[in-house]
Amino acid sequence: MNAQKRLEIFTRLRAENPEPRTELYWTTxxxxxxxxxxxxxxxxxxxxxxxxxxxxxxxxxxxxxxxxxxxxxxxxxxxxxxxxxxxxxxxxxxxxxxxxxxxxxxxxxxxxxxxxxxxxxxxxxxxxAFGQPTMAVDTHIFRVSNRTRIAPGKNVLEVEHKLMRHVPKEFLVDAHHWLILHGRYTCVARKPRCGSCVIEDLCEYKDKVDL
The missing domain is CATH 1.10.340.30 (Hypothetical protein; domain 2)
Known part of the structure; x- marks a missing residue:
C-alpha cells in the first residue's frame, strides 16, 4: 500500500470520528x-x-x-x-x-x-492517558492492518513497528483508536461489512463482502 492511500484512509477515518476515545470507562x-x-x-x-x-x-x-x-x-x-x-x-x-x-x-x-x-x-x-504516539496492537488492529494491507505483519510487534513507520504523523496519536473501532464494528472477524465501510475503495482486501 502506498503512502497516498494511507493518508486518505486516515483522513476518512478522522472525518467520520474526529475525536476517537477508548470505550473503557476512566477518569484518571x-x-x-x-x-x-x-x-x-x-x-x-x-x-x-x-x-x-x-x-x-x-x-x-x-x-x-x-x-x-x-x-x-x-x-x-x-x-x-x-x-x-x-x-x-x-x-x-x-x-x-x-x-x-x-x-x-x-x-x-x-x-x-x-x-x-x-x-x-x-x-x-x-x-x-498521556497523549503519546504509541500503537497498542490488539486482535482488531492486527486483523485490520493485515486485511486492508495498511501494515501487514506476521505478529503484533511487526504490525506495531510498521504502523509507527507508515501512519502519517498527524494521525499517530489517534490511529490506534480508529483502527480498533473499525475492527470492532466494521471490519469484523467473521465477515467484514465492506458495503458500509468508508475506506472500502482504498482497502486492498481481496475477498470483499457486500454487507
Missing amino acids: PFELLIAVLLSAQATDVGVNKATAKLYPVANTPESILALGVEGLKEYIKTIGLYNTKAENVIKTCRMLIELHDSEIPQTREALEALPGVGRKTANVVLNT
Missing part, C-alpha cells in the same frame, strides 16, 4: 491502567460494569490495596481470569505506592515492570 490515569489490566481476554462492556461498582468505592492505589486480593475479587469476579488479575492489581498498587508516589509512570519500561502490564497495556496507557 490510574483508573485507565486498572481498566486495561482487567480487559485482557474480556470485553470493555464487562470491564465497565465491574469498574462502575469498584471505582466509587476504591479508585486509588491506596484504596484498592486496602481492599486486599479477596476484597477486590468481589468487584471483578464477573471478569475472566479474575483471580490472577486481582493479584496483579494488588501487586501493582503496592509498587505504584512504593516506587512511584502513587503516580502512573509515563515510560514504557516503568509501566511494563508492573505486574500484569505488557507492551500492549503500556502502549494504551501512554497513548490514551
Whole structure:
C-alpha cells in the first residue's frame, strides 16, 4: 500500500470520528491502567460494569490495596481470569505506592515492570492517558492492518513497528483508536461489512463482502 492511500484512509477515518476515545470507562490515569489490566481476554462492556461498582468505592492505589486480593475479587469476579488479575492489581498498587508516589509512570519500561502490564497495556496507557504516539496492537488492529494491507505483519510487534513507520504523523496519536473501532464494528472477524465501510475503495482486501 502506498503512502497516498494511507493518508486518505486516515483522513476518512478522522472525518467520520474526529475525536476517537477508548470505550473503557476512566477518569484518571490510574483508573485507565486498572481498566486495561482487567480487559485482557474480556470485553470493555464487562470491564465497565465491574469498574462502575469498584471505582466509587476504591479508585486509588491506596484504596484498592486496602481492599486486599479477596476484597477486590468481589468487584471483578464477573471478569475472566479474575483471580490472577486481582493479584496483579494488588501487586501493582503496592509498587505504584512504593516506587512511584502513587503516580502512573509515563515510560514504557516503568509501566511494563508492573505486574500484569505488557507492551500492549503500556502502549494504551501512554497513548490514551498521556497523549503519546504509541500503537497498542490488539486482535482488531492486527486483523485490520493485515486485511486492508495498511501494515501487514506476521505478529503484533511487526504490525506495531510498521504502523509507527507508515501512519502519517498527524494521525499517530489517534490511529490506534480508529483502527480498533473499525475492527470492532466494521471490519469484523467473521465477515467484514465492506458495503458500509468508508475506506472500502482504498482497502486492498481481496475477498470483499457486500454487507
